[in-house]
Amino acid sequence: MDIEQFVARSEGKWRSMRSGHSLAFQQFEEVLSEIEIKKVSPDDxxxxxxxxxxxxxxxxxxxxxFRMEWNAESDWEPEDPSEVSAGSCILVPVPTSSSQGLLLRSLGYAEAEQALxxxxxxxxxxFILRTQYEQSIAEERIWFVSDHVRCRSSVLRTSAGSGVLQTSFASEVRRIEA
Amino acid sequence: MDIEQFVARSEGKWRSMRSGHSLAFQQFEEVLSEIEIKKVSPDDxxxxxxxxxxxxxxxxxxxxxFRMEWNAESDWEPEDPSEVSAGSCILVPVPTSSSQGLLLRSLGYAEAEQALxxxxxxxxxxFILRTQYEQSIAEERIWFVSDHVRCRSSVLRTSAGSGVLQTSFASEVRRIEA
Structure with missing residues (x-):
């Protein structure tokens, strides 16, 4: 798998079920959302x-x-930009080899700032993604279980220590348009 | 990582937050449980x-x-043996190489029968685990995000087709005994 194949497989509309686990408080969170991933021109x-x-x-x-757009249907929490009820960002992969590289995002996952x-x-x-934010470090993993189902997990920890703050898991099912 | 290291890291008591996603019905499920993993003698x-x-x-x-014991605190569903309020099973790894092998379980994850x-x-x-049951195929993944936090995901699909039935994700935090 290289980044071009990965983006190509990810293109489309997805219905996402996402669960968040707050480890210190043992609190669950549930979010249903729609996600759309579409390629944009490198000349954009x-x-x-x-x-x-x-x-x-x-x-x-x-x-x-590519551009990612999301639209949450429930339980949005304004403090987490990934769960704001609707939003979009641009993501730009910059490979350094066939199996790794940088991913630039116009909006971060854990904090609402441009992220590398x-x-x-x-x-x-x-697919493994590591992001160092000002206050935290996020590790995300995305894997396809079939052409039309992908899983996405995240682990957020404090950047100072090794404390794990929260985790999340999303099951994403492709929306097939009639 | 080999299986002996993996079992050694897994030994102990864990508090688990587990979310289940039923994809067809878009239903969430939440389970809090205690899990204990302890080695048993090969001569047992x-x-x-x-x-x-x-x-x-x-x-x-x-x-x-090793033996795994679990004790759910909430939301148990009798149709899923992994979520019966309390239970235990014996697991026996039989390596075929340093990085793979068989895992025998006295009780399965997706169906309440002896499982291979x-x-x-x-x-x-x-760690990736694939189990073929009579009615379904389960793929589980377990990874450590630190010495005291591990994540566990599962995907269950019908054995006939490629339909994904449900997914789950657990965040497990080690209980440090005073």
Whole structure:
């Protein structure tokens, strides 16, 4: 699996069931949402701006940039940008080898700021994303269980120590348009 | 990571937050439970019986056999044996190489019968378990995010087709005894 294949498999509309676990308080959270992933042109001005404004990627060529839009139906929590009721961001992969690279996001997962992630693939094609935010470190994993079902987990920890703050898991089923 | 290291890291008492996703009905389920994992002797009569009653493992030597006990605090569903309010089973790994092998269970995860699984490790040490039941196929993944936090996901599909029935995700935090 390389990043182009991964983005190609991810394109489309997905219905997501997402559970959040707050470990310290043993609290559960449930969110139903719609996610749409669509490719954008490498020449898109937003893509170019994102690459140019990221020192680690400046001058590099983004591959398979895409836009992600989400629309939560329930339980949104304003403090977590991934769960704001609706939003969208641009993501730009910048490979450093066939199995790893950088992922630039116009909006982060754990904190609402531009974010720079490192991605890599495990031996079975599982996509791993590590992001250092100001206050926290996020590790996400995405793996396909079939062409139309993918799973996504995240672990959020404090950047100071090794404390794990919360985890989440989403089951995403492709919406087939009639 | 090999199976002996994996079992050694897993030993102990864990508090588990588990979310189940029923994909067809978009239903969530939440379960809090206590799990205890402890090694048992390879000479234990239950271990010997389990190996001897499994044609694929007969005559082989089990390594790091262990007992798993669970105790759910909420939301148990009698139709899913993994969520019966309390229970225990014996598990016996039978390696075929340093990174894969068979796992014998006195009680299955998806169906309440003796079960035979194939296990393997991904490049980052993630433990993968595949089990063919009479009515279904389960894939579980377990990975450590720290010495005291592990994540466990499962995907259950019909054995006839490729339909994904349900997924689950558990966040497990080690209980440190004072």
């Amino acid at each position: 001005q937003e893509v170019i701006n994102l690459v140019q404004s990221t020192p680690e990627a400046k001058g590099e060529q983004g591959i398979s940039p 992630s490192q991605y890599s693939f495990l031996s079975d094609g599982t | 009569q239950e271990v010997i019986n389990l190996v001897q009653s499994t044609p694929e493992a007969k005559g082989e030597q089990g390594i790091s056999p 699984s194939q296990y393997s490790f991904l490049s980052d040490g993630t």
